[in-house]
Amino acid sequence: MLRIYGRLRFYLLALGPGLVTAFADNDAGGITTYSLAGAQFGFGLMWVLLVTAIALTVTQETGARLALATGQGLAGLIRERFGVRWTAFAVLTMLVANLGTTVAEFAGMAAAFSLFGVPPGLSSILTASLVVLLLARGSFTRIQYGFVAIGAAVSIAYAFSAYLAHPDWGHAARALVVPEITASSAYFLMLVGVVGTTITPWGQALIQSYIADKGLGPRDLAPVRVDVALGSGVLTNLIATFIIVACAATLFPTGRSINDAADAATALGPLVGPSARSVFAVGLFAAALLGLATVPLSSAYFACEAFGFERGLSFRWREAPVFYGLLSFFIAGAALFIVIPGLPLIQVMFLAQVVNGLLLPIILIFVMRLCREPNLGALRSGPILYPLGWAITALASAMSLTFVASLFLFR
Amino acid sequence: MPYLSEIQHRRVIEPNGNEIGTLKDLAVVPQGQFPAVQWAILATGDGERVVKWSDIAQEIGHLRLRGRIDTVPDAMLPPDALRLSRDLMDKQIVDTHGAKIVRVNDLQLSDVEGQLRLVGADVGLRGLLRRIGAEGLAERLFGRRLPRGIIPWHLVEPLDSNTPEQGVRVTVPRTKLALLHPADIADIVEEMAADERRHVFEQLDIETAAEALSEVEPELQASIVTDLPEERAADILDEMAPDEAADLLQDLPEERREELVELMQKEEAQDVEELLTFPEDTAGGIMTTDFVALPAELTAQQAIDRLRELRPDPELTYYLYVIDGQGRLDGVISLRDLVVAKPEQKVADVMDPHVLKIDATASKEDVAALIAKYDLLALPVVDARHKLIGTVTVDDVVEIMLPRGWKKRSSRTLAR
Numbered sequence: 001m002l003r004i005y006g007r008l009r010f011y012l013l014a015l016g017p018g019l020v021t022a023f024a025d026n027d028a029g030g031i032t033t034y035s036l037a038g039a040q041f042g043f044g045l046m047w048v049l050l051v052t053a054i055a056l057t058v059t060q061e062t063g064a065r066l067a068l069a070t071g072q073g074l075a076g077l078i079r080e081r082f083g084v085r086w087t088a089f090a091v092l093t094m095l096v097a098n099l100g101t102t103v104a105e106f107a108g109m110a111a112a113f114s115l116f117g118v119p120p121g122l123s124s125i126l127t128a129s130l131v132v133l134l135l136a137r138g139s140f141t142r143i144q145y146g147f148v149a150i151g152a153a154v155s156i157a158y159a160f161s162a163y164l165a166h167p168d169w170g171h172a173a174r175a176l177v178v179p180e181i182t183a184s185s186a187y188f189l190m191l192v193g194v195v196g197t198t199i200t201p202w203g204q205a206l207i208q209s210y211i212a213d214k215g216l217g218p219r220d221l222a223p224v225r226v227d228v229a230l231g232s233g234v235l236t237n238l239i240a241t242f243i244i245v246a247c248a249a250t251l252f253p254t255g256r257s258i259n260d261a262a263d264a265a266t267a268l269g270p271l272v273g274p275s276a277r278s279v280f281a282v283g284l285f286a287a288a289l290l291g292l293a294t295v296p297l298s299s300a301y302f303a304c305e306a307f308g309f310e311r312g313l314s315f316r317w318r319e320a321p322v323f324y325g326l327l328s329f330f331i332a333g334a335a336l337f338i339v340i341p342g343l344p345l346i347q348v349m350f351l352a353q354v355v356n357g358l359l360l361p362i363i364l365i366f367v368m369r370l371c372r373e374p375n376l377g378a379l380r381s382g383p384i385l386y387p388l389g390w391a392i393t394a395l396a397s398a399m400s401l402t403f404v405a406s407l408f409l410f411r
Numbered sequence: 412m413p414y415l416s417e418i419q420h421r422r423v424i425e426p427n428g429n430e431i432g433t434l435k436d437l438a439v440v441p442q443g444q445f446p447a448v449q450w451a452i453l454a455t456g457d458g459e460r461v462v463k464w465s466d467i468a469q470e471i472g473h474l475r476l477r478g479r480i481d482t483v484p485d486a487m488l489p490p491d492a493l494r495l496s497r498d499l500m501d502k503q504i505v506d507t508h509g510a511k512i513v514r515v516n517d518l519q520l521s522d523v524e525g526q527l528r529l530v531g532a533d534v535g536l537r538g539l540l541r542r543i544g545a546e547g548l549a550e551r552l553f554g555r556r557l558p559r560g561i562i563p564w565h566l567v568e569p570l571d572s573n574t575p576e577q578g579v580r581v582t583v584p585r586t587k588l589a590l591l592h593p594a595d596i597a598d599i600v601e602e603m604a605a606d607e608r609r610h611v612f613e614q615l616d617i618e619t620a621a622e623a624l625s626e627v628e629p630e631l632q633a634s635i636v637t638d639l640p641e642e643r644a645a646d647i648l649d650e651m652a653p654d655e656a657a658d659l660l661q662d663l664p665e666e667r668r669e670e671l672v673e674l675m676q677k678e679e680a681q682d683v684e685e686l687l688t689f690p691e692d693t694a695g696g697i698m699t700t701d702f703v704a705l706p707a708e709l710t711a712q713q714a715i716d717r718l719r720e721l722r723p724d725p726e727l728t729y730y731l732y733v734i735d736g737q738g739r740l741d742g743v744i745s746l747r748d749l750v751v752a753k754p755e756q757k758v759a760d761v762m763d764p765h766v767l768k769i770d771a772t773a774s775k776e777d778v779a780a781l782i783a784k785y786d787l788l789a790l791p792v793v794d795a796r797h798k799l800i801g802t803v804t805v806d807d808v809v810e811i812m813l814p815r816g817w818k819k820r821s822s823r824t825l826a827r
Binding site: 068069070071072076079080083085087088212214215216217218219220307 | 500503539542543604608630634
């Protein structure tokens with residue numbers, strides 16, 4: 001028993017970041033965006049999932065290697081390599097993207113609460129209090145696997161729901177590999193959203209700080225790679241696939257668009273019937289809270305690591321004022337934003353993902369510039385990872401630039 | 412007093428005013444309290460040129476070479492030279508005074524008796540603002556209250572792994588780090604990269620290394636020991652208290668554990684292996700096999716002589732245990748009682764026979780409860796035959812009872 005424990009612990013030490021990131025990736029904004037994609041375009045965006053599965057694995061492994069070799073987070077490495085000014089730019093990019101994501105999580109909580117008739121104002125207060133309470137008591141790590149379990153349960157619910165709705169599986173499988181592109185601005189917007197919710201700036205920061213904090217080193221590469229491949233390569237996108245198929249099979253044929261959480265919940269109808277709303281609400285709640293457990297925290301970490309301020313929840317307020325100040329700003333700022341009357345919650349969640357998608361290339365370029373540094377030793381990106389990484393970065397940049405250009409050209 | 416960021420990128424001109432490039436970097440040999448700037452690295456049209464700093468004069472707005480560039484001799488940087496911008500700017504250093512790792516925002520230079528010297532690392536907000544060119548603006552907004560965060564250079568320890576050409580540089584002996592309290596070393600080491608950590612534990616003396624390793628968070632202990640060369644790891648484990656060594660070994664994969672126990676000294680290895688047979692959450696699992704046991708038939712004088720011979724660690728002398736011929740626990744005696752007893756008196760007559768003890772299979776919570784209730788400093792642990800096999804000291808119990816993270820927090824507060 002003792003022997004098994006020793007080895008198991010050794011692997012558990014490394015296994016985890018990918019798993020948690022995978023579920024945190026399917027946060028409130030993720031569930032919403034995939035639902036919208038399935039409802040509006042059926043199987044039309046399935047192919048994107050296959051591409052992002054590869055892309056996410058590549059970018060996450062690159063980040064993981066950086067952290068394993070240097071023991072530093074992304075922000076620290078950017079600072080050492082590019083100096084103060086570029087670091088300020090990277091931090092600003094990260095904070096803007098993450099503030100968007102935090103707002104999306106609050107919107108997700110509000111949408112979940114709304115299904116039980118709780119008004120946005122009250123839900124915003126409840127959410128902020130809950131997050132502060134969990135952070136202050138340090139209980140997020142203890143309950144995080146609880147949320148992962150709920151996330152898994154909801155994903156399975158989507159899988160069964162998709163099955164019971166009798167979708168055209170042949171069509172779905174074909175759409176996964178053969179792109180069915182609709183030439184419209186709505187389709188392109190959705191593409192940016194799907195990419196932006198899957199490969200995120202904060203995800204790149206999170207994988208590195210998680211590994212650096214756990215004190216993992218070069219010899220942990222094998223278990224970390226397995227973890228990244230399972231989490232980013234398989235799990236994240238498998239869940240996304242189920243959500244899209246379920247929505248494509250239930251909502252798409254009716255031609256109704258998703259305007260609120262209740263509409264999105266109907267995708268679970270085939271499995272749970274009238275309780276679809278409750279199941280969806282619980283899933284959205286868990287997803288949003290898991291996001292809130294990670295995003296504000298990793299944002300404050302990122303900024304403080306970059307500029308060398310004290311950071312971490314083991315400090316007191318007066319020992320790490322910048323860290324707690326940023327954390328509070330994120331939570332309070334997002335909470336206040338959500339109480340704006342008549343805010344379209346679904347659209348807010350979706351647009352936050354678009355913002356993430358647009359800013360993603362900036363962070364990816366930093367990652368790619370770092371991953372060939374000679375001080376990484378054997379963990380430098382190799383002849384496969386490196387060109388793949390740049391190809392992904394180029395695609396993401398092309399996507400962002402096209403989007404920005406189209407804003408100016410077609411208005 | 413200039414800062415590196417203020418003179419870096421200044422124009423460098425020849426005596427006749429002809430511009431030849433800009434100042435790219437300065438280099439020092441990191442010896443002494445405040446090392447002198449000895450070389451300047453210039454960025455010229457045909458790449459880097461290293462010249463002696465003494466060949467350069469500082470003038471307002473620019474630097475002037477003392478001769479034409481083609482007459483100034485080329486200098487060579489010795490392998491242990493530190494390039495201030497490349498090796499230190501934006502990098503992490505150890506602030507040995509505050510016992511933590513900080514990031515260098517700027518470097519403070521000062522003219523000391525005609526010699527430009529590196530005097531401090533700016534780790535404060537001012538340094539950051541200066542780098543983005545906003546120090547003046549911020550000063551106007553917040554006045555002089557804007558805090559300076561400068562660590563004098565003699566309290567700074569640079570980290571080696573920051574240099575890109577690994578293995579090329581001769582390492583600076585980590586004297587400053589070694590002088591810190593092991594608990595502070597542990598705190599610093601926890602923030603380092605795996606490579607850097609290994610490096611520190613290879614260079615510290617064995618005793619300090621063992622004490623520091625005991626203070627490191629359990630999850631990190633295992634990975635440090637795994638990274639170290641086996642011989643070194645075994646030496647450190649020998650030096651650690653057997654209970655802490657056993658706890659650490661428990662977290663390692665089986666093969667690695669066996670290899671290390673093999674390499675340890677016979678006696679220590681035996682203790683550790685014995686401890687490994689007890690489950691982690693029992694009295695046996697948390698006890699240490701270090702204790703002082705005196706045979707009951709000794710006289711007080713003989714007992715004191717025995718102690719002089721054993722030279723036990725201070726924390727083992729609170730209670731001296733008395734055992735019979737079979738090693739069974741008979742009683743306890745304090746150092747004070749032993750000293751005040753008549754030299755010829757038998758230990759058995761002075762000891763207190765009513766000694767509190769606990770079975771090795773009891774839960775660690777029971778141990779904690781007993782120690783807390785009777786205000787003990789240590790509690791003897793016996794096996795099924797009442798043989799004394801170890802003790803649990805109050806410091807082991809404190810760690811069981813405190814919430815996670817408390818230890819870290821307190822040490823940071825005290826470090827201030």
